[in-house]
Amino acid sequence: MARRPVVAIAGLACETSTFTPSKTLGPAFHPRRDTEIIEKYPFIQAGTPLGDAIEWRGALIGHALPGGIVTRDAFESLCSEILSRLTKIVAEVKLDGFWFDIHGAMCVEGLDDAEYELLKRCREVIGSDVLVSASMDLHGNVSRELAHQTDLITCYRTAPHVDVAETKERACRNLLELIRRREDGKENARPFKAWIPIPILLPGEQTSTRDEPAAHIYAAVPEVEAAEGALDAAIWVGYAWADEPRNRAVVVVTGWDKEVTARGSERLARLFWGSHKDFSFVAPTGSFKECLDTALASDKRPYFISDSGDNPTAGGSGDVTWGLTQLLARPEFKSESGPKVIYASVPGPQAVQRAVEAGIGATVTVTAGAEVDNLHAGPITMTGRVHSIKHGDSHAEIEVVLQVGSVFAILTKLRKPYHHESDFTELNLAPRSADIVIVKIGYLEPELYDMAEDWMLGLTPGGVDQDLERLGHKRISRPMWPFDRQFEDPDLSARLIPMSNEPL
Incomplete structure (x- = not known):
């Protein structure tokens, strides 16, 4: 042989x-x-x-x-x-x-x-x-x-x-x-x-x-x-x-x-x-406020928004709280009867532990996020009802959904990307029937793309900011498009x- x-x-x-x-x-x-x-x-x-x-x-x-x-x-x-x-x-x-x-x-x-x-x-x-x-x-x-x-x-x-x-x-x-x-x-x-x-x-x-x-x-x-x-x-x-x-x-x-x-x-x-x-860009873009305003005015459901600056599948730390902080500050979502929003996600090990100890249905006050990346916003404190708990995820280990007004915020022990419908349904969430789904992601992965009736790319801050010139590259070769707009055709x-x- x-x-x-x-x-x-x-x-x-x-x-x-x-x-x-x-x-x-x-x-x-x-x-x-x-x-x-x-x-x-x-x-x-x-x-x-x-x-x-x-x-x-x-x-x-x-x-x-x-x-x-x-x-x-x-x-x-x-x-x-x-x-x-x-x-x-x-x-x-x-x-x-x-x-x-x-x-x-x-x-x-x-x-x-x-x-x-x-x-x-x-x-x-x-x-x-x-x-x-x-x-x-x-x-x-x-x-x-x-x-x-x-x-x-x-x-x-x-x-x-x-x-x-x-x-x-x-x-x-x-x-x-x-x-x-x-x-x-x-x-x-x-x-x-x-x-x-x-x-x-x-x-x-x-x-x-x-x-x-x-x-x-x-x-x-x-x-x-x-x-x-x-x-x-x-x-x-x-x-x-x-x-x-x-x-x-x-x-x-x-x-x-x-x-x-x-x-x-x-x-x-x-x-x-x-x-x-x-x-x-692969979709209409705007500030986070512009994305929320557009989603609320639209009759397309579910309406997806990419909180792109902290996308954990592009290199973001995953624990920037800026987007969730802006979301919870909006008056439209203060009441449980407001437009249903799913937000994925923010890590907070202590917040997750507190919610697990309290159990599903309990009302808790917890603080999460910004343990690693606090350059754009500090930790966020929320009071809400524990909607669901899941143990054993390969990335997050433990996930908790906290309902704050009409927002269902996913908190994780460790950071996790949300790319599949099952990532939500296993948390007793129904993204197809939500009004707005906000995910820390850039372009929508195939399952989310197929699920979205419409979507926008939020130009939000973070370690993978879509505004590259705002980041401040210093060591890349120059000239380089789009950092440089006028230069001779390259070899x-x-x-x-x-x-x-x-x-x-």
Whole structure:
């Protein structure tokens, strides 16, 4: 029986804002090790084409909820364990490939390019001969150095991200193709890589692939990939809420034909830059007051409002109280007979404990929020009736709904994103019959988008403020759209990145 190639898996993923005071610690990554990694991904399990073709060896992966900068201690500890486990794998078997499972927007104290640093250290263990394939979020960042250390690098093609598993499977499938080419004695087992940085840095709420111009730009990606001599094509929007030199849009095309690879990358880069003045928000925008006024005047129900500045799935700390404070100050919602509003959410461990002790139906006075991010508003004190309690959530641990007037405010022990209808119904809330649903989010995730009869994007303060210029970036490359409005067209010619086993 022919020997199956061996591929190791490792990576750390966390989308981190440098404009929020919160910190991301090691336990937030919920590390998976060894066979736990194989169990996470069905497409590499036994009985599947990739599972049967490759012997997979899990080292360690960790995927943290987006948040603040990762502490150096957390990074070093997790990195050390990854290297130790890779060392053990390399000692046991001949390693053919390495799947680098990352997000691409992880900021670490004292590092400017954390994913490159992690991969560089992994390379010191696995060697330059091992073929490396990286899968990423399109909101990640691809420096020239990171592109160099990989042999393949790809990312999602949808935002909201509905092709996560498809992207990771593509990264592994392409890696297998490289390994087989090498086994067959092909001269160029490593593909050419064309990398083009584009001086654009925009939030996801202006670059959703549901809308133009991103829709037609990303529609061209599979066309470029399908060209004879191409292997993969990818466009990274980049991550807007971190202040690092690598943060910007990037195109990478890989393939066996140098000219095809270069032409494909230049086509995608020109498409992106050619539309740079056309990007706009995915929904009508306004101040929080304008959003509430519009929702109250509308006959569309439920009416969704994004409290976007503290979106925990973009890197916000999740405990900014500004939005809830503004909401509860409105006279329209003081009475229980007022318009029914659901607000998700604000962390408050002590408030949650007090509500749990009092029980459902009890009236309590509690204080929550602003334990981490108090830059925009302080803790909020509320008196209301405990509507529901839920234990055991994977993010929040404990959730409580407090009815204050006609507002049903969700309080959590730990911060949590609210993306699914079940997130509400399991709390005895019916978002479809609510008048207004306010969620700390940017663009609406698919279930919420389908549920909303209408919606607005609230331009609220926080660590992922949609007004990028208000945040005060100082270290990104300049000129950069939209920070700079007048500058010459950029150089969008393909940069051919050396093979990973050659010097950069």
